[in-house]
Amino acid sequence: MRERSSLALRASDVTPVRVLLCDRSELSRAGLQSVLGVLADIDVVGVAGDAMQGLALAAAVRPDVVLVDVNLPGTDGTEMARRIGASAGAEAGEVQCPRVILMAQEIDASVVRAARAGVAGILLKDREAKEFRRAIRIVMEGEGYLDPRVARYLLDHLSGRSSAGGGGAADVLTVREREVLGLVADGLSNLEIAARLFIGEPTVKYHVSQLLRKLELRDRLQAAAFAYRHGLAGAGRRGQ
Numbered sequence: 610m611r612e613r614s615s616l617a618l619r620a621s622d623v624t625p626v627r628v629l630l631c632d633r634s635e636l637s638r639a640g641l642q643s644v645l646g647v648l649a650d651i652d653v654v655g656v657a658g659d660a661m662q663g664l665a666l667a668a669a670v671r672p673d674v675v676l677v678d679v680n681l682p683g684t685d686g687t688e689m690a691r692r693i694g695a696s697a698g699a700e701a702g703e704v705q706c707p708r709v710i711l712m713a714q715e716i717d718a719s720v721v722r723a724a725r726a727g728v729a730g731i732l733l734k735d736r737e738a739k740e741f742r743r744a745i746r747i748v749m750e751g752e753g754y755l756d757p758r759v760a761r762y763l764l765d766h767l768s769g770r771s772s773a774g775g776g777g778a779a780d781v782l783t784v785r786e787r788e789v790l791g792l793v794a795d796g797l798s799n800l801e802i803a804a805r806l807f808i809g810e811p812t813v814k815y816h817v818s819q820l821l822r823k824l825e826l827r828d829r830l831q832a833a834a835f836a837y838r839h840g841l842a843g844a845g846r847r848g849q
Contacts, residue, residue: 625652626745629672631663631689632712633681637734641676641712644738651745660684660692667693672707674745676732679711679719686711687719687726708748716762724763724834730754731830747798753829755796763837779839781823787841789816793829794836 628651632638638656645651654670657663660681667675675693679686690709710730711723723731729748732741733756744754755763782790785806792802799817803810817829826832836842 623650625650626674626749627652627654627670627672628745629653629655629657629663629666629670629675629707631657631660631675631681631686632678633658634678637678637714641734644741647738648742651742660686660689663689664692667707674729674748675707675709676741677709677711679713679723679731685719687723687728690723690726690728710744710748710754713759716759720759720762724755724759724830728830729828731759732756733758750798752798753793753833755794755830755833757796760794760796760833760837760842763834779824779835779841782820786816786820786823789813790820790832790836791841793817794833794842796833 628645630638630641630645630653632641635658638658642653642656645653654672655666657666660683663675663677663681666672675690677686677689681689684692690711693709694706708729710732711720711728712732712734713720713723714734716733720731730744730753732744732754736744736756740756744756747754779787788806789802792805797805799810799813802813806813817832820826821828821832824832824835826835833842
């Protein structure tokens with residue numbers, strides 16, 4: 610009861626986020642529904658066991674967020690995310706494209722592909738309900754979410770492919786932009802970065818937009834992948 614009361618918000622406090630859940634395992638789907646069911650600010654509007662069913666439901670129920678198993682049968686979660694974006698984009702702005710969070714049972718090469726695919730977030734399935742809420746709320750604010758354990762894997766997997774000094778393309782960034790980029794790679798939201806660096810949230814948003822423009826990156830997850838490749842992850846912490 611204590612856990613439920615700490616997670617459940619009154620319905621009047623916030624508009625529930627409409628979530629579509631797509632997972633290959635019936636047992637996993639049931640477990641995730643149970644986890645999300647304790648969150649009064651999350652409304653599961655559909656459940657699917659494969660990509661075709663998930664795509665059909667996404668078109669029918671218009672969710673805000675789609676939680677997708679990265680290893681869906683047939684069409685994997687990364688490809689499903691691409692199709693959701695392409696489908697929404699074809700409607701010429703009539704509806705907002707759902708934000709896709711890919712879920713992984715374990716950390717392997719699939720999360721590297723997902724990080725490069727432009728999804729809104731990557732989350733491990735064994736996380737507690739409060740972390741699911743945090744991920745969903747972060748992507749609803751237009752930011753990217755990266756599970757801290759996934760961030761560590763990407764750091765270990767990718768950072769050795771270039772110099773630890775983060776030279777080359779990263780030289781166009783200011784010192785503050787490098788700090789912000791490092792904290793983005795750590796999975797922090799704009800509000801959390803603002804608190805860490807003792808600056809305003811609008812200033813953080815400005816730095817994020819500038820570094821994305823300078824590095825010709827699409828979103829925060831691509832920025833995180835760039836940081837791992839160039840040894841810039843954690844730069845914000847090192848500057849403290």
